[in-house]
Amino acid sequence: xxxxxxxxxxxxxxxxxxxxxxxxxxxxxxxxxxxxxxxxxxxxxxxxxxxxxxxxxxxxxxxxxxxxxxxxxxxxxxxxxxxxxxxxxxxxxxxxxxxxxxxxxxxxxxxxxxxxxxxxxxxxxxxxxxxxxxxxxxxxxxxxxxxxxxxxxxxxxxxxxxxxxxxxxxxxxxxxxxxxxxxxxxxxxxxxxxxxxxxxxxxxxxxxxxxxxxxxxxxxxxxxxxxxxxxxxxxxxxxxxxxxxxxxxxxxxxxxxxxxxxxxxxxxxxxxxxxxxxxxxxxxxxxxxxxxxxxxxxxxxxxxxxxxxxxxxxxxxxxxxxxxxxxxxxxxxxxxxxxxxx
Numbered sequence: 001x002x003x004x005x006x007x008x009x010x011x012x013x014x015x016x017x018x019x020x021x022x023x024x025x026x027x028x029x030x031x032x033x034x035x036x037x038x039x040x041x042x043x044x045x046x047x048x049x050x051x052x053x054x055x056x057x058x059x060x061x062x063x064x065x066x067x068x069x070x071x072x073x074x075x076x077x078x079x080x081x082x083x084x085x086x087x088x089x090x091x092x093x094x095x096x097x098x099x100x101x102x103x104x105x106x107x108x109x110x111x112x113x114x115x116x117x118x119x120x121x122x123x124x125x126x127x128x129x130x131x132x133x134x135x136x137x138x139x140x141x142x143x144x145x146x147x148x149x150x151x152x153x154x155x156x157x158x159x160x161x162x163x164x165x166x167x168x169x170x171x172x173x174x175x176x177x178x179x180x181x182x183x184x185x186x187x188x189x190x191x192x193x194x195x196x197x198x199x200x201x202x203x204x205x206x207x208x209x210x211x212x213x214x215x216x217x218x219x220x221x222x223x224x225x226x227x228x229x230x231x232x233x234x235x236x237x238x239x240x241x242x243x244x245x246x247x248x249x250x251x252x253x254x255x256x257x258x259x260x261x262x263x264x265x266x267x268x269x270x271x272x273x274x275x276x277x278x279x280x281x282x283x284x285x286x287x288x289x290x291x292x293x294x295x296x297x298x299x300x301x302x303x304x305x306x307x308x309x310x311x312x313x314x315x316x317x318x319x320x321x322x323x324x325x326x327x328x329x330x331x332x333x334x335x336x337x338x339x340x341x342x
Contacts (some may be wrong), residue, residue, distance in 0.1 A: 007215060029090055029139050030191045034148045034181035036200060039222070039322040046220050046251070050202045053178040058131060060174075061094075061153035063165040067130065067262075069094050076151065092134040094151055097225055098244045098257060099274065100129040101266030102170065107274040107292060116285040120169075120277075126155050127164055128269055129174050133225060135240060138193040144240050145193035146227055148181045150201060157264050169277070170287040176204040177223070183325045197227035197240065198326050206291040208276055215293055222247040226329045243271065243333050246297055247305075254308060255299040256332055272296045303337065310339055 034056065038051045059077045073090035075081050080089050102124050106111075109121055136145035152174045154164040166174075183198040201223040206216050227240035244257040263269045270294060279289035308321050308328055317324040331337050 014047060014269070014309070015259040027274075028191075029136075030196065032090075033196060034179070035184050036181040037184060037186040037323065038319070039183075039200065039325060041251075041322050043220075043250075046202065047218075049180055050178055050204055050220055053180050053202065056149055056179040056181075057175045058150045058152035058177045060166055060171060061132075061151055061163050063154075063163050065153070065163045066218045067153065067155050067161055067163060068096060068132070076134065090136055092136050092147060095135055095239070095242075096260055096262075097131050097133050097150075097242055098223075098260045098270035099263050100131065100174065100271045101263065101269035102173065102273050102275050102290075103266045104276070105274055108293075110279065112287075113280075113285050120287060123167055125157075125266065126159075127156055127170075128263055128266065129153070129170060130155055131174070131229075133199065133242070135227075136193075141193070144227070145196040146182060146199050146225070146240075148179050148199060150177060150179050150199070152177070155262075157266075168281070168286070169290055172289055173273070173275070178202050178204075180216045183224075185323070185326060195272075198329065199225040201225070203246075205273070206278075208291045208293050219250070219292075221251060224325065224329060226326070227334065228330075228333070243329065245329060245332075246271070250295070254303045254305065254332075255297045256301045256303070258298045258300045268298075270298050301332070303332065308337070 030142075040046045059079055061077065070093055071113060072093050074089050076092060076094055084087060088193050094284070104121065104124065109117065112120055130153050132151040132153065134149060134151065135144055136147055137144055154166050154170060178201065179201060180200040182196045183200050184195050188195050188294065203221050203223055205219045205221075207219050208216055222245075224245040226243040227246070228238055228243070230241040242260075244260065246255045246257060247253060248255055257270055260270050266272055274293045274295065275290040276293055277287040277289070278291050280286060281288050303322070311328065312320045312324055315327070317327060321328050330339075
């Protein structure tokens with residue numbers, strides 16, 4: 001090992017110890033993050049973006065693990081372990097963002113096979129899905145930021161505090177949450193952890209239509225996760241305060257959800273979907289696919305898209321909400337926008 005290499009390594013070590021940004025540290029910790037600077041808006045563009053992002057669907061956490069991980073680990077999922085053979089992933093923790101519960105209406109319960117009806121109904125009544133974020137800590141100043149790829153686990157409403165196994169019916173539904181990336185305005189060229197705190201997800205649901213012979217409708221909506229400093233007096237926050245927003249009515253309304261907590265029943269979840277089973281496995285007993293009859297959000301305020309666009313116009317924000325997502329979400333969080341839903 002030559003002396004110049006040793007000197008370079010010493011310089012890097014000293015720079016990190018003193019909190020100095022050193023040019024010798026040739027690690028781009030943000031290099032693997034997927035970034036977008038504009039939201040797709042037309043139905044065609046949104047559908048195309050959803051299809052392209054299948055590689056960023058929620059990664060499943062297997063049974064028997066902790067519901068959250070506060071410490072920072074290099075591998076959280078099987079995909080991490082596979083990728084670590086070629087490059088060592090940066091350490092992440094994982095934390096809850098919002099919960100999803102599923103239930104069946106009486107007529108849909110009655111339509112299930114008698115032999116499996118009880119187990120299916122009991123499973124949905126006992127378990128929910130937690131959609132989670134990967135949270136990283138900046139290598140230099142220790143500030144927190146998101147990775148763009150979401151996670152999902154199944155947990156019991158009451159009882160075990162470890163993750164549960166995913167049933168095919170539930171895993172099929174949760175795989176319809178895709179990440180488009182982290183929203184970073186185009187004019188933010190410097191890479192700072194504060195810039196990587198807004199995750200953009202798309203969620204697809206096949207909506208059942210009433211009437212015999214009618215065709216089901218595909219609905220694709222946004223989920224926005226905005227992370228902000230938790231307000232702690234410490235120089236570096238120990239966690240991010242998360243704010244969840246979901247669009248509805250073909251992305252014409254924006255719902256600002258109440259803070260998430262561990263639910264005790266399906267009705268207490270952030271999102272409650274009422275589903276009907278549409279396909280079974282080869283035995284004809286156990287469901288593997290479903291469609292949505294309706295869903296309910298645990299909403300604190302609702303905003304019409306037209307009102308949000310008017311706010312951008314009044315603030316002289318070129319490009320509207322599509323290019324100023326972070327500004328609009330922060331304005332809602334800070335109480336600068338009134339609830340103008342009809």
